[in-house]
Amino acid sequence: MTTVAGHALYHLKGxxxxxxGRDLLQPLDLTLDxxxxxGLIGPNGSGKxxxxxxxxxxxxxxxxxxxxxxxxVADWAGKAFARKVAYLPQFTPAADGMTVRxxxxxxxxxxxxxxxxxxxxxxxxxxxxxxxxxxxxxxxxLVDSLSGGERQxxxxxxxxxxxxxxxxxxxxxxxxxxxxQVEVLALVRQLSRERGLGVVIVLHxxxxxxxxxxxxxxxxxxxxxxxxxxxxxxRPEMLxxxxxxxxxxxxxxxxxxxxxxxx
Amino acid sequence: xxxxxxxxxxxxxxxxxxxxxxxxxxxxxxxxxLWHLSALLPAHRWAEALLAPxxxxxxxxxxxxxxxxxxxxxxxxxxxxxxxxxxxxxxxxNPIAEPTTLGISAGAQLALGTxxxxxxxxxxxxxxxxxxxxxxxxxxLVMALSWRQGLRPVSVVLSGLIVGLTCAALSATLIxxxxxxxxxxxxxxxxxxxxxxxxxxxALLPRLALAGVAAVLLMRxxxxxxxxxxxxxxxxVALHATxxxxxxxxxxxxxxxxxxxxxxxxxxLAAPTFARLAGARxxxxxxxxxxxxxxxxxxxxxxxTQTVAATQADLIPTGAMTAMLGGPLLLWMLPRLHALAxxxxxxxxxxxxxxxxxxxxxxxAVLAVALPLLCWAALTFGxxxxxxxxxxxxxxxxxxxxxxPRLAAGLCAGAMLATAGTILQRxxxxxMASPEVLxxxxxxxxxxxxxxxxxxxxxxxxxxxxxxxGAAAALAVMLLLARRSSFxxxxxxxxxxxxxAFCGSVLGVIMASxxxxxxxxxxxxxxxxxxxxxxxxxxxxxVATVLILIVPVTARWLEILPLGETTARSLGVPLxxxxxxxxxxxxxxxxxxTLVVGPLSFVGLMAPHLARLIGLRRPLTxxxxxxxLGAFLMGLSDWLSRTLAFPYQLPxxxxxxxxxxxxxMWLLARPSGSKGG
Numbered sequence: 001m002t003t004v005a006g007h008a009l010y011h012l013k014g015x016x017x018x019x020x021g022r023d024l025l026q027p028l029d030l031t032l033d034x035x036x037x038x039g040l041i042g043p044n045g046s047g048k049x050x051x052x053x054x055x056x057x058x059x060x061x062x063x064x065x066x067x068x069x070x071x072x073v074a075d076w077a078g079k080a081f082a083r084k085v086a087y088l089p090q091f092t093p094a095a096d097g098m099t100v101r102x103x104x105x106x107x108x109x110x111x112x113x114x115x116x117x118x119x120x121x122x123x124x125x126x127x128x129x130x131x132x133x134x135x136x137x138x139x140x141x142l143v144d145s146l147s148g149g150e151r152q153x154x155x156x157x158x159x160x161x162x163x164x165x166x167x168x169x170x171x172x173x174x175x176x177x178x179x180x181q182v183e184v185l186a187l188v189r190q191l192s193r194e195r196g197l198g199v200v201i202v203l204h205x206x207x208x209x210x211x212x213x214x215x216x217x218x219x220x221x222x223x224x225x226x227x228x229x230x231x232x233x234x235r236p237e238m239l240x241x242x243x244x245x246x247x248x249x250x251x252x253x254x255x256x257x258x259x260x261x262x263x
Numbered sequence: 264x265x266x267x268x269x270x271x272x273x274x275x276x277x278x279x280x281x282x283x284x285x286x287x288x289x290x291x292x293x294x295x296x297l298w299h300l301s302a303l304l305p306a307h308r309w310a311e312a313l314l315a316p317x318x319x320x321x322x323x324x325x326x327x328x329x330x331x332x333x334x335x336x337x338x339x340x341x342x343x344x345x346x347x348x349x350x351x352x353x354x355x356x357n358p359i360a361e362p363t364t365l366g367i368s369a370g371a372q373l374a375l376g377t378x379x380x381x382x383x384x385x386x387x388x389x390x391x392x393x394x395x396x397x398x399x400x401x402x403x404l405v406m407a408l409s410w411r412q413g414l415r416p417v418s419v420v421l422s423g424l425i426v427g428l429t430c431a432a433l434s435a436t437l438i439x440x441x442x443x444x445x446x447x448x449x450x451x452x453x454x455x456x457x458x459x460x461x462x463x464x465x466a467l468l469p470r471l472a473l474a475g476v477a478a479v480l481l482m483r484x485x486x487x488x489x490x491x492x493x494x495x496x497x498x499x500v501a502l503h504a505t506x507x508x509x510x511x512x513x514x515x516x517x518x519x520x521x522x523x524x525x526x527x528x529x530x531x532l533a534a535p536t537f538a539r540l541a542g543a544r545x546x547x548x549x550x551x552x553x554x555x556x557x558x559x560x561x562x563x564x565x566x567x568t569q570t571v572a573a574t575q576a577d578l579i580p581t582g583a584m585t586a587m588l589g590g591p592l593l594l595w596m597l598p599r600l601h602a603l604a605x606x607x608x609x610x611x612x613x614x615x616x617x618x619x620x621x622x623x624x625x626x627x628a629v630l631a632v633a634l635p636l637l638c639w640a641a642l643t644f645g646x647x648x649x650x651x652x653x654x655x656x657x658x659x660x661x662x663x664x665x666x667x668p669r670l671a672a673g674l675c676a677g678a679m680l681a682t683a684g685t686i687l688q689r690x691x692x693x694x695m696a697s698p699e700v701l702x703x704x705x706x707x708x709x710x711x712x713x714x715x716x717x718x719x720x721x722x723x724x725x726x727x728x729x730x731x732x733g734a735a736a737a738l739a740v741m742l743l744l745a746r747r748s749s750f751x752x753x754x755x756x757x758x759x760x761x762x763x764a765f766c767g768s769v770l771g772v773i774m775a776s777x778x779x780x781x782x783x784x785x786x787x788x789x790x791x792x793x794x795x796x797x798x799x800x801x802x803x804x805x806v807a808t809v810l811i812l813i814v815p816v817t818a819r820w821l822e823i824l825p826l827g828e829t830t831a832r833s834l835g836v837p838l839x840x841x842x843x844x845x846x847x848x849x850x851x852x853x854x855x856x857t858l859v860v861g862p863l864s865f866v867g868l869m870a871p872h873l874a875r876l877i878g879l880r881r882p883l884t885x886x887x888x889x890x891x892l893g894a895f896l897m898g899l900s901d902w903l904s905r906t907l908a909f910p911y912q913l914p915x916x917x918x919x920x921x922x923x924x925x926x927x928m929w930l931l932a933r934p935s936g937s938k939g940g
Contacts, residue, residue, distance in 0.1 A: 058829055082835030093827040097880040106823055110835040114819055162834070 009034040009166055009198040010055060015064035016222075017050050024050045026222045027064055034165065034198035037189060039213030041206055041233075043243055046219040048202045049090060049170055055200060056087035056168050068166075082110035086159035090170040090202075092151065095143035100154045103143050104129055107161030129160035132187060148175035156184065160191070167191075169201040173208070181205075185212040206243075206260050210234050218242040234258035280542030281552035288559035295566030296334055303330055332458035337565040338558040339467045340456070340520050341530055345557020346471075346478060347516040348531025349538075349550050353485055354509040355419055361531035362517030365419070366427030368526040370401025371518065373430040376437045390522070398518035401426050406510070408928055419510075422928070428865050429924030432917045440913075456524055456565050463523045470519045477512045478550060485509060486546045530557050623884040626877060630891040637895060638674070641902035642666050651906075666905075668800035673901035673915055674894040675800075675807035676856040677866050681893020682811055683852040684867030685874070685886050689821040690845050697868035698853035702762030706737020707857040709766045715784055727858055734854035737762055742846065799859065806855040810848065814886060817845060821882040860916045866893045869923040876930040896923050 012030040016023060025047045032038055040048045053059045054066060057073045066073045069084065076084075086107070095103050107129065108122045130139050133153045138146065143154055152175050159167060167188065173181040189212050192199050203209040209216055210230035218226040218233065226238055233239075239247040239260050246263040304312055304326045311317070316327035348361040362368060374397020378385045385393050408422035458464075478485075484505040520527065534557030535549055541556075543549045642663065643654050654662050680698055687696040698704055710733020714721050721729070744758045770784070820841045823831050831838055853867070870893035871885070879888035900918035907913070 056833060058832060077835075078832070078837050079835035082833060085833075087829075087833040089829050089833075093830060095826060102822075102881070106826075106830075106834060109819060109823060114841075115816060 008032070009068065010200075011067045011070075013065045013067075015054060015061045015066055017047075017054060017059065018062045024222055025054070025061075028224055030217075030224065032198065032200065035192070035196045036214040037192050037199040037201060037212065039209035039216045040200065040202045040219060041204075041209050041216055041242065042219035042225070045221075047222040048219055050222075051219065052087075052168050052170050052200060052202055056085065057081060058087065058089075079110045079113060082162065082164075084164050085166045085168060086162040086164040087168040088155055088159055088170060088172055090174070092155045095154075098143050099140055100135055100143055100146070100157070101126065101130065101139045103154055104135075104139075104157045104161050107158040110162060125161050125163055129157040132160060132191075133157040134183070149177065149180050152176060153180070153184065156187075164197075165195075166198040167200070169199065171202050171204060173203065173205075181208060188212070206234075206239065210260070211257060220244075231258065234260055280540075281538050281548070281556065284537060284541040285552065285555045285559050288556065288563050292559055292563035292566050295563070295570060299566065299569055300326070300330055328460050329458055332461050332464050333456050333565065334562070335464045336456055336458055336467070336524065337562045339464065339471055340524055340527060341534070341558040341561030342554035343467065343471050343474070343516045343520050343557075344527060344530040344561070345534030345553040346474060346550070347513040347520075348533075348557070349535040349553040350478060350485075350509050350513040350516075351531070352535050353546055353550070354488055354506055354513070356488075361528070362513070362521075363427065363526065363528045363531070365405055365423035365514065365517075366401040366425075366430055367398045367423075367514055367517050368521050368528070369427040369430035369434070370404075371395070371398040371521045372526060373397055373434045373437075374400070376434050380437065380441060392522075394522035395518050397430075398514065398521055401430060402510075402514045402518075404928075406507075424868070425924050425927050428868070428920050429928075432920035432924065435917055436913060436921070456568075467519060467523060470516070474512050474516045475554075477508075481505065481509055481512070482547060482550065485550075527561065530561055533557075534560060623879050623881065623888075626879060627884055627887050627891065630888060630895065634674075634891060634895055634898070637898050637902070638670065641670050641898060644902075644906070646906040664797065668797045669795045669905075669915075670898060670901055671800040672795045672803045672859045673897045675803040676859040677870070677893040677895070677897025677900075677919070678811060678890045679807050679852040679856040679893075680860075680867035680897075681870030681874075681889040682814055682886065683849040683856070684869075684893075685871040685889040686814065686817070686821065686845050686849045686852075687867075688871050689825050689882065689885075690842065690849075692825045692827070696759075697865065697871075698849060698856075699763070699865055699867055701759035701849070701853070702741065702766060703734050703737050703759075703850050703853045704857045704861075705763045705766030705770070706740075707731070707734035707854055708770055708861070709733045710736070712770055712784055730858050731854060734850070734857060737766070738847075738850040738854070741850075742843075795859065803855065803859050807852075810852050810855070811890060813848065815883060817841070817848070818882040818886065820845065821886070860897065860919075861914065865916075865920050866896055866923065869920075869927055870896060872927055873923070873930070876927075 008031045010030070010032040012028055014027045014029060015025070016027040017025040028051075040051065042048055050059070054061050055068075055073075057076070060074065068076065068081070073081070105122075105126050108118070108125060111125075112118050112122055130136050133156055135150075135153055135157050138150060138154075143151060146154060152172060156169075156172060159169075169188070172188075173184055176184060185208060188199055188201065191197055201209075201213065203213075210233065213230060216226075216228065216230055216233045217224060218238075220242060225242060226233060233242075234249050235258075236248050239249065247260050248263045249258045249260050251257070252259050300306075300309070304322050308323070309326070312323040312326040313331065316323045318324060344362060351360045351362065351365065371394040374393050375386070375390065378393045404426050405419060405422045408426070409419045488502075488505060488509070517531070535553040537556050537560070538549050538552040541552075543552045643659065645652060645654065645662070645666070683698040684696075687698065687701060690696070707730040710729040710731070711726060713733070714725060714729035718725065740762060741758055820836060823834055823836050824841065824845075828838065831841075856867075871889045873892050873896075874885050874888035877888070879885045896919050897915065900915045900922055903922070904913040904915045904918040
């Protein structure tokens with residue numbers, strides 16, 4: 001297994017995406033490193049989801065080239081790519097009549113394929129993914145019967161079972177309460193540190209993003225408007241520009257980390 | 264959901280497409296009509312014939328009391344059916360819902376057939392009332408079956424399909440038992456627009472107007488119904504009441520048309536689809552343009568019917584012609600379809616009531632034991648001149664060559680259809696998908712029909728060759744159409760429905776011609792096994808074994824594909840090639856089975872649902888369970904069809920529908936035990 005972590009994970013050159021009548025993403029040059037967490041922030045309709053879908057190979061760019069691990073995304077074979085990159089869409093489909101364990105086991109498809117034997121390693125990966133996401137008590141339940149937050153964690157477990165080097169998460173915390181948001185993001189960060197995973201994550205809550213990401217990329221109207229460490233982004237004038245409302249920043253009373261608020 | 268931003272960003276001008284389409288259809292129809300009318304009566308005397316017809320002049324009488332009412336009727340019926348279809352598609356959130364999908368038409372036909380035989384006085388009194396009663400009864404049954412699920416779109420359509428199938432099977436049985444006497448029902452069944460006065464027009468016009476007003480009044484809740492249930496409820500829509508109201512209007516419209524001119528299928532499906540394809544986007548636009556397009560479509564179809572059948576226009580039903588015209592048109596437009604408007608319950612084949620078996624393999628084992636028992640019973644017991652007899656010893660051996668081949672062939676066909684149905688329902692995520700719906704069965708039927716018409720009494724090998732060719736042609740058309748969208752399930756299904764409608768209408772025309780060959784055709788189409796020989800059975804068994812053994816290989820695809828494209832792609836499932844191989848596999852299974860039992864058994868629709876409803880839901884157990892159930896259903900049907908109506912032999916396909924339909928209804932209506940959700 002060749003590893004792509006350590007050097008550039010994604011390389012985008014002039015990548016844009018448009019639908020008839022509108023450019024959703026202006027031509028963009030970007031390099032994303034492995035082993036770190038990139039947070040995509042920005043107002044609604046700024047192109048965050050579009051960008052992450054392009055990275056996931058779910059959509060083909062209208063122009064420009066995206067390469068992953070030095071190879072154009074389009075040239076990767078389906079299963080080989082799925083062993084490297086896992087993608088959690090913003091809306092997960094209804095998993096009709098499937099238990100949590102069965103859903104998580106689907107994450108092993110890229111490894112065992114259509115006909116390959118399901119090995120002990122596959123079972124171990126599924127078990128680990130379930131344990132890490134805290135889904136063990138719910139493993140036998142039907143996915144449809146779970147609450148929104150539990151369902152989101154079940155899908156996250158499926159991604160973990162994929163054992164990829166890169167996670168693409170489109171608003172993974174949208175249905176979670178504060179405690180579970182912290183739990184999921186902490187898990188993502190822990191995994192990134194432990195296994196050297198590269199993570200691209202779309203987040204709405206700029207404070208959560210600042211707290212858990214190594215780097216923030218702010219999009220606005222399909223353009224990259226700012227990029228930097230949380231400390232660089234979490235400044236009043238920067239946040240004004242990103243969200244278009246007057247914002248202020250104050251230090252967290254306990255940790256001292258910057259917290260953004262609307263003025 | 265992927266393109267919320269996309270959709271919002273495009274500004275839509277008032278669509279000109281639907282208007283242009285209606286204009287094109289209308290002008291073509293007008294030219295045909297002008298031509299027909301001027302052939303009947305010179306143009307300068309039209310005004311006179313319209314306003315004050317000279318009752319001593321036969322051509323003027325025809326013009327005033329036949330030609331003009333027929334033209335008006337075509338327009339009104341087209342508009343009514345289109346509005347009904349648009350309402351149904353909206354409220355059921357399913358692009359292939361239309362009046363016939365709900366079993367309304369089949370219910371009406373059954374009522375008419377029954378009344379003709381057993382209560383002629385009722386027919387004398389009012390044919391319309393009888394048809395209306397049948398339609399309403401079918402609809403009520405559908406509503407009752409899906410009431411427990413809160414009239415959820417999927418449940419309603421599924422119940423409608425089952426009720427419709429069962430009614431159609433009963434009608435066909437009546438016809439087969441009573442011979443030529445009821446053959447005329449087929450002509451009516453195809454929707455004949457011929458008129459003898461203005462009474463029908465005057466009957467339909469106010470109903471259409473009333474329904475139109477009701478539709479306008481219901482427009483706002485209707486728009487919200489397009490969202491999912493919780494969103495609509497959150498916005499304060501009374502779900503049950505609104506859905507019930509809209510369904511009522513739609514059914515009433517369809518039943519009115521059915522009671523006056525018979526079943527005219529496809530317009531209700533095609534008109535709203537055409538409106539959307541031509542650019543109508545909002546529900547208001549679709550609801551407004553669909554009736555206009557439907558009216559012109561039926562007008563044109565009627566014009567073509569009269570041109571094609573200048574000599575016997577009364578015999579070829581216009582309803583058959585609409586599908587012949589609209590089917591190819593829809594097929595042609597499908598690749599140009601960008602995003603199919605009208606939300607669907609995509610990605611879920613669930614009816615919301617299935618249970619999860621604790622020990623699925625034990626259930627499968629029970630089925631596996633039941634099957635040999637059935638075979639033993641079917642081979643041993645039969646009816647003779649002196650009632651039921653058990654064949655033992657020598658008699659058993661003597662009867663074996665008569666009973667075994669048809670039983671074996673039936674079992675294989677049932678198993679193959681059920682397997683194909685399971686594959687298709689999982690592939691498309693649509694509970695209405697089945698080999699019959701995919702049009703492959705109809706293709707095989709068409710090949711067979713062409714042969715019967717050309718040769719008369721063809722040999723078995725010729726029959727085999729012709730049906731295979733037909734099935735292969737249908738398959739090729741399907742694959743060509745679906746390739747561009749890399750076999751996206753929704754388009755596959757729509758293309759299949761269009762193809763099936765087209766083939767079905769051609770068969771309908773052939774049947775309506777009323778000659779003796781049509782009767783032979785009807786026997787085969789309803790699925791008769793009594794002509795089968797040992798060689799047929801061996802062939803069927805060989806094909807079934809090979810194909811069914813391949814299927815488990817695809818189990819993992821069948822588990823992931825129902826989760827939708829995004830998940831499948833991110834897990835690395837090869838979308839194009841997996842869909843292509845599954846479609847080809849399902850088609851081969853269908854073609855082989857159709858050769859044995861004809862195209863109309865609907866085991867392929869029912870068996871997967873039966874398996875699901877008894878609690879088999881993982882791909883592998885679902886597949887195996889459905890296959891066993893399909894074989895069981897067909898075997899049981901073969902046995903009963905041979906014995907129950909002795910000395911008559913009823914077609915086994917019909918019987919399978921008659922047994923499976925009510926059982927499925929019972930499963931649907933029963934309180935759900937251990938519901939997962």
